[in-house]
Amino acid sequence: MTEIIRERGRICEDRQCNGVTHKPGMRVFGHHIVELNDGGAALDKGNVMLRCGASHSRVTAENRGKRMAERY
Numbered sequence: 001m002t003e004i005i006r007e008r009g010r011i012c013e014d015r016q017c018n019g020v021t022h023k024p025g026m027r028v029f030g031h032h033i034v035e036l037n038d039g040g041a042a043l044d045k046g047n048v049m050l051r052c053g054a055s056h057s058r059v060t061a062e063n064r065g066k067r068m069a070e071r072y
């Protein structure tokens with residue numbers, strides 16, 4: 001993940017993000033676009049999207065909701 005950040009910079013690639021929390025040098029999180037559980041490639045940089053902390057939290061909560069929905 002550090003290599004991707006070095007190449008792309010500390011940016012948030014989430015198009016749904018309003019960007020209010022973005023600032024230079026912010027902490028970013030790598031997300032797999034296709035989850036590994038769904039057959040996504042762990043080492044494929046094309047399968048990784050960088051997100052800021054706010055987007056990371058939102059997506060994590062959404063995914064948890066989806067998994068829960070599948071379970072019941």
Ligand SMILES: [Zn+2]
Binds near residue numbers: 013014018054
């Ligand atoms: Zn963001």
